[in-house]
Amino acid sequence: MNVSAEEEWVFAYDRTWDGMLTAVFDAFVRRQFPVAFIGEGEVPPLFVRTHRVVTDEEKAGRVLRALRRKLSAGAVTGLATSLYSELPELDLHLFRFVCKALRAERSIETNFADADVLFVTDTYRKVLRERLRMMQFVRFQKTADGTYFSMIEPDFDVLPLVVPHFSDRFGEERWLIFDRRRRYGYYHADHRAVRVTFDEGAELFRLPDGRLGGAMRDADEADYQKLWRTYFKAICIKERLNPRKHRKDMPVRYWKYLTEKQEDMPAACPPSEK
Amino acid sequence: MKEDTLRKLKVLAEAAKYDVSCSSSGTVRRGVKGGVGNTVGGIGVCHSFAEDGRCISLLKVMLTNYCIYDCAYCVNRRSNDIPRATLSVSELVDLTMEFYKRNYIEGLFLSSGVVRNPDYTMERLVRVAKDLRTAHRFNGYIHLKSIPGASRELVNEAGLYADRMSVNIEIPNEASLKLLAPEKDHASVYRPMGYIQQGALESREERRKHRHAPRFVPAGQSTQMIVGATGETDRDILTLSSALYGRPTMRRVYYSGYVPVNTSDPRLPALKQPPLVRENRLYQADWLMRFYQFRVEEIVDEAHPDLDLEVDPKLAWALRHPEQFPVDVNRADYEMILRVPGIGVKSARLIVCARRFGRLTSYDLKKMGCVMKRAQYFITCGELEAKGVNELHPEGVRSLILQPKRRKKGGELQLALPFREEPV
Numbered sequence: 001m002n003v004s005a006e007e008e009w010v011f012a013y014d015r016t017w018d019g020m021l022t023a024v025f026d027a028f029v030r031r032q033f034p035v036a037f038i039g040e041g042e043v044p045p046l047f048v049r050t051h052r053v054v055t056d057e058e059k060a061g062r063v064l065r066a067l068r069r070k071l072s073a074g075a076v077t078g079l080a081t082s083l084y085s086e087l088p089e090l091d092l093h094l095f096r097f098v099c100k101a102l103r104a105e106r107s108i109e110t111n112f113a114d115a116d117v118l119f120v121t122d123t124y125r126k127v128l129r130e131r132l133r134m135m136q137f138v139r140f141q142k143t144a145d146g147t148y149f150s151m152i153e154p155d156f157d158v159l160p161l162v163v164p165h166f167s168d169r170f171g172e173e174r175w176l177i178f179d180r181r182r183r184y185g186y187y188h189a190d191h192r193a194v195r196v197t198f199d200e201g202a203e204l205f206r207l208p209d210g211r212l213g214g215a216m217r218d219a220d221e222a223d224y225q226k227l228w229r230t231y232f233k234a235i236c237i238k239e240r241l242n243p244r245k246h247r248k249d250m251p252v253r254y255w256k257y258l259t260e261k262q263e264d265m266p267a268a269c270p271p272s273e274k
Numbered sequence: 275m276k277e278d279t280l281r282k283l284k285v286l287a288e289a290a291k292y293d294v295s296c297s298s299s300g301t302v303r304r305g306v307k308g309g310v311g312n313t314v315g316g317i318g319v320c321h322s323f324a325e326d327g328r329c330i331s332l333l334k335v336m337l338t339n340y341c342i343y344d345c346a347y348c349v350n351r352r353s354n355d356i357p358r359a360t361l362s363v364s365e366l367v368d369l370t371m372e373f374y375k376r377n378y379i380e381g382l383f384l385s386s387g388v389v390r391n392p393d394y395t396m397e398r399l400v401r402v403a404k405d406l407r408t409a410h411r412f413n414g415y416i417h418l419k420s421i422p423g424a425s426r427e428l429v430n431e432a433g434l435y436a437d438r439m440s441v442n443i444e445i446p447n448e449a450s451l452k453l454l455a456p457e458k459d460h461a462s463v464y465r466p467m468g469y470i471q472q473g474a475l476e477s478r479e480e481r482r483k484h485r486h487a488p489r490f491v492p493a494g495q496s497t498q499m500i501v502g503a504t505g506e507t508d509r510d511i512l513t514l515s516s517a518l519y520g521r522p523t524m525r526r527v528y529y530s531g532y533v534p535v536n537t538s539d540p541r542l543p544a545l546k547q548p549p550l551v552r553e554n555r556l557y558q559a560d561w562l563m564r565f566y567q568f569r570v571e572e573i574v575d576e577a578h579p580d581l582d583l584e585v586d587p588k589l590a591w592a593l594r595h596p597e598q599f600p601v602d603v604n605r606a607d608y609e610m611i612l613r614v615p616g617i618g619v620k621s622a623r624l625i626v627c628a629r630r631f632g633r634l635t636s637y638d639l640k641k642m643g644c645v646m647k648r649a650q651y652f653i654t655c656g657e658l659e660a661k662g663v664n665e666l667h668p669e670g671v672r673s674l675i676l677q678p679k680r681r682k683k684g685g686e687l688q689l690a691l692p693f694r695e696e697p698v
Contacts, residue, residue, distance in 0.1 A: 110627035113638040135314070136321050140376040148375065168305040169312045173375065223276045224372050230280055234287035235334060236324040239533050239548055245327030249320070259378070260322055 021060035037091035151210025289339035298380035300493025311414035332383035341387030345455035381415030392423035403435035450504035616649030
């Protein structure tokens with residue numbers, strides 16, 4: 001509000017929802033409204049002063065309670081979810097959205113003519129689309145010990161958002177979905193999913209295109225992959241080929257981990273011990 | 275054994291691929307303890323996309339492609355010399371479970387050629403569904419084809435295991451159907467449709483009284499019509515669709531552009547290409563009826579029995595009715611905003627929400643995802659200067675919209691002078 005022109009502030013925060021709420025709290029208390037956000041440890045731009053936001057659950061909780069009075073429950077979830085996009089330009093829009101919502105008399109969540117509202121809403125929608133893509137394109141391979149394994153590289157950090165879906169769907173199975181780019185995964189067993197990480201040297205990082213090698217996979221795995229590839233080719237109507245739509249619905253960057261787009265495995269492997 | 279399964283799967287997937295339906299929508303069912311799978315409500319999930327651009331959501335196969343019928347439009351008719359195969363119930367159940375656990379598919383879409391008689395075939399389809407649901411506790415999506423002519427008891431049993439059932443009309447006009455498929459008639463299609471509808475309505479009534487009464491085909495039924503194999507106009511097709519959508523459980527009507535599978539048959543037209551544009555226009559018209567509150571008479575009428583292939587049906591309607599425009603986006607009803615070409619359901623909703631906060635400008639509309647190339651001639655929003663459909667006349671607007679996009683490359687705009695050797 002009363003920020004003089006020569007004093008511009010940048011907020012550094014940990015890119016979490018609580019961190020963002022704390023930043024809002026700090027901004028109102030200090031009466032300093034940042035011109036940009038940076039992640040922790042990033043180098044701030046020149047000629048500005050930096051305030052380090054220390055995430056505080058109590059401060060965040062107070063802002064959240066105030067926000068809940070101003071917005072619908074769905075909109076608050078949407079704001080929190082948009083952060084999974086990891087887009088650097090989101091921070092400022094999200095910050096301004098929260099500030100505007102707190103100042104407004106009534107909910108601003110449907111004011112799509114507002115650039116901040118539209119940007120955050122669009123980002124939220126993009127995150128949901130990426131989540132749907134993971135529900136579509138995760139491909140499990142059965143390992144020798146019966147665990148189902150999948151490697152992914154989503155555009156956004158959506159793995160935590162799809163875990164409830166797979167836990168519901170494959171509640172009785174043991175499975176592991178691993179995000180190679182972000183180097184963590186979720187392992188599900190006995191109706192519980194836990195976040196897991198692996199050492200740098202783990203075999204996981206050396207799997208070409210996330211495919212399990214001969215001794216690691218179930219004896220029938222290669223056969224079912226081949227059956228699926230055969231089906232994928234057979235179901236296509238040659239007279240109607242439409243490669244543009246094919247690539248639009250299933251962008252090439254996902255093909256790497258898609259069983260139907262991979263080559264057949266090299267000749268049958270010796271059956272592994274159970 | 276695997277080699278054999280591989281061959282069968284290939285044959286039977288190729289036999290089933292001309293059936294368009296593949297959606298896995300309509301049922302919300304959470305996972306259960308001890309079972310495998312759930313169904314995601316609303317839109318369903320497509321797991322892959324074939325190179326023809328169609329989605330792959332369900333494992334779409336036939337139990338067998340042997341058939342006693344000889345329908346001219348069908349690739350599996352008995353007079354065709356094609357490889358034939360039959361999957362055993364256990365083979366198919368195993369395939370479905372293994373594919374499902376690897377997240378390849380949302381479930382099973384099972385159809386079959388008719389062997390021996392309709393009841394025998396239907397019984398085998400039901401066995402697969404029953405096996406999946408009871409022995410394997412499969413909780414994913416099952417779409418069963420109801421065999422025309424199957425008995426009521428079998429349809430009723432199938433309905434308890436399936437999420438969706440369908441009977442294909444194939445040919446919208448009974449006389450044409452008689453010509454192409456002498457062994458079939460419309461009654462054999464509408465009868466099972468009636469069984470499904472009645473079963474679903476009865477179950478709905480039951481569930482009102484007892485919360486745990488079994489569900490019957492919770493995702494309703496669908497059907498399919500072949501387009502371009504016979505002489506029906508789009509008006510015939512859409513009028514029939516509209517009537518079908520009037521029925522309580524009918525969720526989707528699919529249109530399948532006729533792929534010339536049996537080229538030698540004199541009863542069928544010789545097509546170079548399946549009528550893909552027409553099929554697309556029919557789907558657009560279908561969407562107008564389902565989501566845009568259009569009545570079928572508004573889309574096609576006696577003067578325009580066929581859809582315009584050059585422009586989409588909504589634009590075609592707008593060009594025929596310039597008196598309805600321009601629409602003021604800041605004031606008009608949601609229904610009327612929906613009718614503006616270039617504004618879809620999503621942007622129409624955004625508009626009615628956002629305009630409560632202030633006047634919307636064309637810039638806002640563009641940001642919200644309206645296609646201004648088409649919308650600009652049909653709206654006013656205060657500052658827009660462009661001339662509307664009434665000033666430019668519908669023909670003018672039509673040619674403006676149909677203008678091909680200008681390439682920005684410099685070379686394209688340059689006048690090309692063809693050099694030619696002068697004869698000496």
